[in-house]
Amino acid sequence: MKIAVLVKEVPDLEAHVEIAAGGKALILEKKRVLNYYDEIAVEAALQVKQSIGSAEIYAVSAGNGTGIEALRRALAMGVDRVIHINDPALEGAGPLVVSQALAGLVKREGFDVVFAGKKSTDDEAGMVGPMVAALLGIACVQGVTALRIDGKDITAKRETERGTETVKASLPVALTAEKGFYTPRVPQVMGIMKAMKAEVPKVSLAEVGVEAVSSPQVRGYNRPKVRLPVKMIEGAASQAASELVRLLREDVKVI
Amino acid sequence: MHFGLTEEQEFFRTAVSDTVERMIMPHVEKIDETDEFPTELWKEFSALGYLGLRYPEELGGIAADPVTSMIFYEELSRGSVGFAQAVIMNTLMGTHFLYRFGSPEIKERCLVPALRGEKITTMCFTEDQSGSDIANTRTLAKKVEGGWVLNGTKNWITNGPIADFATVLATTDPALGMKGLNFFLVEKGTEGFSPGQTIHKLGARGPVTGELVFVDVFVPDENLLGEEVGRGADYLGEILDEVRCMTGAMALGIARAAFNDALEYARKREAFGKPIGEYQLIRAKFADMATEMEASRLMVYQTAWMLGEGLPTRKIAAMTKMFATETCLKVVDEVTRIFGANGFAQEYGPQRYFRDARFLLYGGGTHEILRNFIGREIVVGR
Numbered sequence: 001m002k003i004a005v006l007v008k009e010v011p012d013l014e015a016h017v018e019i020a021a022g023g024k025a026l027i028l029e030k031k032r033v034l035n036y037y038d039e040i041a042v043e044a045a046l047q048v049k050q051s052i053g054s055a056e057i058y059a060v061s062a063g064n065g066t067g068i069e070a071l072r073r074a075l076a077m078g079v080d081r082v083i084h085i086n087d088p089a090l091e092g093a094g095p096l097v098v099s100q101a102l103a104g105l106v107k108r109e110g111f112d113v114v115f116a117g118k119k120s121t122d123d124e125a126g127m128v129g130p131m132v133a134a135l136l137g138i139a140c141v142q143g144v145t146a147l148r149i150d151g152k153d154i155t156a157k158r159e160t161e162r163g164t165e166t167v168k169a170s171l172p173v174a175l176t177a178e179k180g181f182y183t184p185r186v187p188q189v190m191g192i193m194k195a196m197k198a199e200v201p202k203v204s205l206a207e208v209g210v211e212a213v214s215s216p217q218v219r220g221y222n223r224p225k226v227r228l229p230v231k232m233i234e235g236a237a238s239q240a241a242s243e244l245v246r247l248l249r250e251d252v253k254v255i
Numbered sequence: 256m257h258f259g260l261t262e263e264q265e266f267f268r269t270a271v272s273d274t275v276e277r278m279i280m281p282h283v284e285k286i287d288e289t290d291e292f293p294t295e296l297w298k299e300f301s302a303l304g305y306l307g308l309r310y311p312e313e314l315g316g317i318a319a320d321p322v323t324s325m326i327f328y329e330e331l332s333r334g335s336v337g338f339a340q341a342v343i344m345n346t347l348m349g350t351h352f353l354y355r356f357g358s359p360e361i362k363e364r365c366l367v368p369a370l371r372g373e374k375i376t377t378m379c380f381t382e383d384q385s386g387s388d389i390a391n392t393r394t395l396a397k398k399v400e401g402g403w404v405l406n407g408t409k410n411w412i413t414n415g416p417i418a419d420f421a422t423v424l425a426t427t428d429p430a431l432g433m434k435g436l437n438f439f440l441v442e443k444g445t446e447g448f449s450p451g452q453t454i455h456k457l458g459a460r461g462p463v464t465g466e467l468v469f470v471d472v473f474v475p476d477e478n479l480l481g482e483e484v485g486r487g488a489d490y491l492g493e494i495l496d497e498v499r500c501m502t503g504a505m506a507l508g509i510a511r512a513a514f515n516d517a518l519e520y521a522r523k524r525e526a527f528g529k530p531i532g533e534y535q536l537i538r539a540k541f542a543d544m545a546t547e548m549e550a551s552r553l554m555v556y557q558t559a560w561m562l563g564e565g566l567p568t569r570k571i572a573a574m575t576k577m578f579a580t581e582t583c584l585k586v587v588d589e590v591t592r593i594f595g596a597n598g599f600a601q602e603y604g605p606q607r608y609f610r611d612a613r614f615l616l617y618g619g620g621t622h623e624i625l626r627n628f629i630g631r632e633i634v635v636g637r
Binding site: 033069072073076186187188189190192193195196197 | 263273274277302305308317
């Protein structure tokens with residue numbers, strides 16, 4: 001079985017973020033990591049390999065110079081090989097261009113299962129997984145929290161607002177990973193050393209059959225409104241409830 | 256000249272840092288509060304294979320160069336200096352002499368399991384009357400038929416009360432001073448070898464620290480860790496600079512942790528209508544701390560690079576340990592001031608950094624001893 005994992009490099013959730021003067025760009029602290037949902041996808045691929053005995057797992061990322069750290073992390077976790085689609089035309093590229101690039105590469109390399117994170121923790125668009133599936137013409141199950149593979153058949157569970165949905169599909173298939181699917185492993189030092197020394201092969205957009213197309217442009221960034229500080233009300237429940245009503249009526253004026 | 260880390264070393268740093276944040280940080284407060292050895296965390300962390308860091312692959316290590324090792328020590332100490340202390344005992348001081356001089360059986364029985372974390376180890380220097388002054392060691396090793404008999408008491412032994420084996424410094428004759436010193440392997444369960452009192456420490460809590468008592472402890476000849484009797488001080492010289500550089504890296508780690516907490520606090524905490532980080536006097540603190548930490552970083556990694564190149568490092572390693580530790584002490588002090596009264600509260604990190612940093616003053620030589628040594632090197636030369 002051949003398993004492709006689509007990964008993205010994102011700013012660390014702890015990284016300091018500022019909006020540049022003019023509001024058109026972000027200034028990000030240079031702390032970049034593998035997207036957490038993609039880590040879950042990598043873990044899922046490794047679990048599938050372990051359960052079926054043998055499989056080849058490769059991870060792929062697309063970006064203009066970004067993606068190497070994410071791919072090294074995937075290598076450290078245990079994927080067999082990685083490929084980086086590196087092209088200046090990917091600078092600021094939207095989900096469609098990125099999906100075309102990833103789909104082009106995955107088609108070239110071959111696949112039975114394509115894993116991706118449900119979304120990235122920076123843009124949170126959640127489009128690349130389903131778009132790649134559409135471009136490849138295969139089924140896609142989004143937000144997977146459990147998976148069983150029996151030969152060519154898969155059974156996946158996904159959480160919806162109304163409860164758990166059980167989905168059956170046949171290979172080849174694309175699956176996007178949701179929190180709770182697996183806890184990503186902390187890499188062993190041997191894996192880290194292997195990843196440190198690995199040469200990461202690079203291909204261009206042209207090599208995966210993609211001509212750059214225009215991408216949506218961000219018009220501006222605004223900070224979220226500042227939330228009012230939390231106020232803890234001490235004391236017995238009945239007194240606290242009275243105080244809460246008083247505050248809602250007199251201070252916040254919502255009742 | 257190139258002063259940066261390679262892309263690979265940066266990746267290693269990120270990976271270790273991430274491991275520390277996911278695996279160690281959630282336990283930091285509990286380790287400090289209980290001052291108990293975190294057995295489960297030890298097992299989980301050991302399984303990742305870091306304990307063999309500086310040893311060859313055939314022993315389960317990864318043959319990391321000193322720069323890579325310092326990255327590891329720095330990041331680990333950024334998480335928990337107590338836990339780092341226990342780990343580094345297995346990684347460096349407690350295993351080095353077994354690696355250098357242990358028989359194949361000793362390596363198989365003690366070294367390899369220690370590098371897997373299956374055995375906990377320690378190194379015993381300090382006694383009541385001797386610390387940095389190792390020539391004053393009183394633990395006596397007497398030659399007998401087929402081996403040695405050890406008598407004495409060691410103090411301030413990290414992991415001591417729970418160690419499975421110890422590398423013990425003892426003298427064949429106190430009158431010989433440095434020329435009487437030797438290292439011996441003593442394993443748990445050996446008759447006459449027992450833990451004594453446990454020390455309740457101000458900081459660097461977690462690893463159990465205390466006395467080890469030796470009463471007529473017989474060890475066979477192969478447990479003398481050295482090629483010749485009386486060369487223990489020379490052998491110690493092999494790792495002294497690495498130990499001092501490592502202490503500098505630990506100091507840098509604590510300083511970074513404290514600095515980062517303070518930075519986050521200064522950006523958020525408001526006084527008189529704006530974040531305190533916007534006031535000049537607070538910014539000056541950050542400017543001074545960052546400048547001195549940058550100097551520490553350069554010294555630690557320059558020394559590490561020199562160690563890797565096999566260059567003479569006795570003076571620069573002493574300077575590095577002293578400067579990085581003194582910088583760390585300044586930083587943790589400033590950070591408690593930036594936090595205001597919260598810096599005095601157990602619920603916030605600064606008080607822990609403040610206590611932990613002081614631990615680094617003693618190991619690898621007190622700063623009084625190091626200043627004396629550095630000054631002598633400069634004025635008198637060798």
